[in-house]
Amino acid sequence: MPPVRRLGSTRSRGVVASAVLALAALVLAGCSSTITIDDQDLSGADRAACEALVADLPEKLAGQDRVDVEPDGALGAAWGDPAYVLTCGVPQPSDYEPTAECSVIAGIGWYVPDDQLTDQGEDATPIALSRTPYVQVLVPAERRTxxxxxxxxxxAPVLEDNLGEGLPCL
Known part of the structure; x- marks a missing residue:
C-alpha cells in the first residue's frame, strides 16, 4: 500500500479547521436576529389583555416588517433591524412622578424619561401609562427622528382596543 500523502502539517490543518469553525460560528451568529422579550409577572387579567394585544399587533410598524421574538408566546413583538420592540405588562417606571409630563400621540399618553428626551442619540423607551397593563416600546436611536x-x-388603535384606562396624562 503506498504511503498517504498529507497536505500541510498537522498543526496547519488544525489552525485551518479552527478558523473555519470560528467563521461558521460568526456567520450563524450574524444570521440570528431574533429578539428576546422578558416575561413579566402579571395577573391573569393583565396577561390575557397582553396576549390579546400581541395577537392584534400589525405585521408592519413605521414601514418595518415584524420579526421573530423569543420565547414563543412572548408578551411583545418586534419590527425591523434595528428593531422597534414592544413589551406588554412592564412595571410603572421608578422615576415616574404624578406631575410628570407625557406626550399624547393619537390619544395615548406616552411617558419618556427626561434623560431620553434630551439625548436624541440614545435609544428611547416610551411607556404608554395612559393604558393598562403598561406597554413599553424600545425605539432605537437610529429610528428616533x-x-x-x-x-x-x-x-394607538390596537392599544385602545385591547387595554384598559391607565394614568391620566398631563
Whole structure:
C-alpha cells in the first residue's frame, strides 16, 4: 500500500479547521436576529389583555416588517433591524412622578424619561401609562427622528382596543 500523502502539517490543518469553525460560528451568529422579550409577572387579567394585544399587533410598524421574538408566546413583538420592540405588562417606571409630563400621540399618553428626551442619540423607551397593563416600546436611536411618532401613532388603535384606562396624562 503506498504511503498517504498529507497536505500541510498537522498543526496547519488544525489552525485551518479552527478558523473555519470560528467563521461558521460568526456567520450563524450574524444570521440570528431574533429578539428576546422578558416575561413579566402579571395577573391573569393583565396577561390575557397582553396576549390579546400581541395577537392584534400589525405585521408592519413605521414601514418595518415584524420579526421573530423569543420565547414563543412572548408578551411583545418586534419590527425591523434595528428593531422597534414592544413589551406588554412592564412595571410603572421608578422615576415616574404624578406631575410628570407625557406626550399624547393619537390619544395615548406616552411617558419618556427626561434623560431620553434630551439625548436624541440614545435609544428611547416610551411607556404608554395612559393604558393598562403598561406597554413599553424600545425605539432605537437610529429610528428616533424619522419613526418614533409614526410608530407610536400606528400602535394607538390596537392599544385602545385591547387595554384598559391607565394614568391620566398631563
Amino acid at each position: 424619522e419613526g418614533i411618532d409614526r410608530a407610536l401613532a400606528e400602535l
